[in-house]
Amino acid sequence: MIKQFQEHFDKRYQEPTAIQSAVADALQAGKSVLGIAPTGSGKTLAFTLPLLPRVTPGAGTQILVLSPSQELALQTARVMREWATIIGVKVQSLTGGANLRRQVKKLHEHPDVVVGTPGRILHMLDNRHLKLKHLQTLVIDEADDLLQDDTQAVVEDIERATPLSTQLAFFSATVSPVFKDLDVLFGRDIVTFDVRDTDHSRGPVKHGYLIARTSQQKTATLRRLVSIKDFRALVFFNSIRTLNYAASRLRHEHVKIGTLGGRQKQTQRAKAMRLFRKRQIKLLLTTDLAARGLDIPKLPGVVNFDLPQKTNTYIHRAGRTGRQGEPGVVLSLGDDHDIRDLKKVIKETGVKLTHMYINHDQLTDQRPVQGKRTVSLKRKFSHHLQVEQHDEGNLHKRVHKTLASFTKPKKRRRHKKNRKNKGIRFRHRHKNASK
Structure with a gap:
């Protein structure tokens, strides 16, 4: 970690997490890696701190980060921008749902780092607004999600637009079956770092x-x-x-x-x-x-x-x-x-x-105690408990009967039928029948 980053890091954190320590040397050396670590273990900083010092400000887009959602792309861009400003590196986000014309205008300012969603990135490449001829590293964040179904095809199309020498970095919290074929899919020798068993950054x-x-x-x-x-x-x-x-x-x-x-x-x-x-x-x-x-x-x-x-x-x-x-x-x-x-x-x-x-x-996780109403009923009818010892056999029946009579809803009074009206209806029917 360079001196400028180390000073800023010491102000916010105590020590690097397991994934940050594991992949640092390999990323700095330009190797393609697969980092697997629990959620919340600092994977964004794991690729930010080693890769940003390799960027030459003003030399075109050199780092491209793919994220599965707009929110994650904006979050990643915000984190990387915090560290990039220390060394004068520009970071831009490209996400769907944002103003397309404004994003194109920003690309003409030649950002050094681009963070975006696959659909918007591919759109910019197809329309030649984004150029990757100077790209050094392609980061696929949340790789288990991006490398499945239709999204995998989009990621592969983006990777084909990068130079053959581009370094690849995959990061994920879980293992996906596609990880076994990464070497074949992307034609790189990929080093795997799985720190799920050694990471202790999670709280209770x-x-x-x-x-x-x-x-x-x-x-x-x-x-x-x-x-x-x-x-x-x-x-x-x-x-x-x-x-x-x-x-x-x-x-x-x-x-x-x-x-x-x-x-x-x-x-x-x-x-x-x-x-x-x-x-x-x-x-x-x-x-x-x-x-x-x-x-x-x-x-x-x-x-x-x-x-x-x-x-x-x-x-x-x-x-x-x-x-x-x-x-x-x-x-x-x-x-x-x-x-x-x-x-x-x-x-x-x-x-x-x-x-x-x-x-x-x-x-x-404790089951609630008996309701207050039942307790108050037992207290109200506690005088029924004052019986002789030989009458214990009838004690339960008497208390239960008293409580049941108190809590049992009252029966509705049935209204008598209006016999007068009934008779009128009968006479009408009889009159119509005679006709």
């Missing part, structure tokens, strides 16, 4: 569940969670439709929330993130793609409104809390059948789910 995170059977009950549970002091959470959904339903219900009940996902403008998404980071809203409703890789400091909780169907999905969701040694809680909402299925999904992670309850505006 409690994993639990709350029983809620329907979407309406789940929304009511979110409303109760908001009443807990200092509770904030990312709330994950599997579909935009369910997200919009929960958002409309919560807004109708005057709960301050934000949303990420769907057809939102970048300014709307940025505003939601800003309000959530400033703790002006307690719940941020999102999908897996929109929240991928987000770093929200000291986030207390994560809520699975819709339960994840894959192990990696649960790992990425849970990784939003408990970052940098901070404590956190992951809550899953569902009925008994849903929770059984979830336990099967996360079995290989070793995570144990605890039944949680909301009692007196607090989240606890």
Whole structure:
């Protein structure tokens, strides 16, 4: 690490994380790497600190970083810009949803580092607004997500537009089957650094569940969670439709929330993130793609409104809390059948789910005690307990009968039929029948 970076690093951090130490020398030497580390372990700095000193300011785009979502691209650009300004390097973000003409204008200023989403990057390449002839390093962040389905084809198209000497750097929190074929897919000798077993940057995170059977009950549970002091959470959904339903219900009940996902403008998404980071809203409703890789400091909780169907999905969701040694809680909402299925999904992670309850505006794993009404009834009829010892056999029956009679709802009085009107109706029918 260069001297300027070391001074800035010492002011903010105590020591490098496992992934930062593992890949530093290989990246500085120009080797292609695959870094696997838990979420929240500082993967952005792991490639930022070794790569930026190799950049020559004003010599064209030399580092290109691909991110799966707009939010992560903007976050990565913000982190890299903080360190790049120290050595006079320019960083620009290219994301979908932003003003295209303004981005093209910025590219004409020849940024040294470009961070963006694959779709917008490929669009700029096809229209020759972005030139990569001076590119030194291509970073594929959240590689397990980008190297699947249609996105993988886009990433491969972008890689073909880079020089043959370009260094590749893949980073991920989980292992994907495609990682076995990286050497063949991209024609590079790739060195793998897996530090998941040696990384200790995660704080204590409690994993639990709350029983809620329907979407309406789940929304009511979110409303109760908001009443807990200092509770904030990312709330994950599997579909935009369910997200919009929960958002409309919560807004109708005057709960301050934000949303990420769907057809939102970048300014709307940025505003939601800003309000959530400033703790002006307690719940941020999102999908897996929109929240991928987000770093929200000291986030207390994560809520699975819709339960994840894959192990990696649960790992990425849970990784939003408990970052940098901070404590956190992951809550899953569902009925008994849903929770059984979830336990099967996360079995290989070793995570144990605890039944949680909301009692007196607090989240606890202790079952609430017997209600006050039942206790007060027993006190009110305590005089029935003053009986002789030989009458113990009838004691239970007498107390139970008294309590039941007190709590049993009163029967409604049945109103008698109006025989007069009935007779009139009968006469009318009889009259019509005679005709």
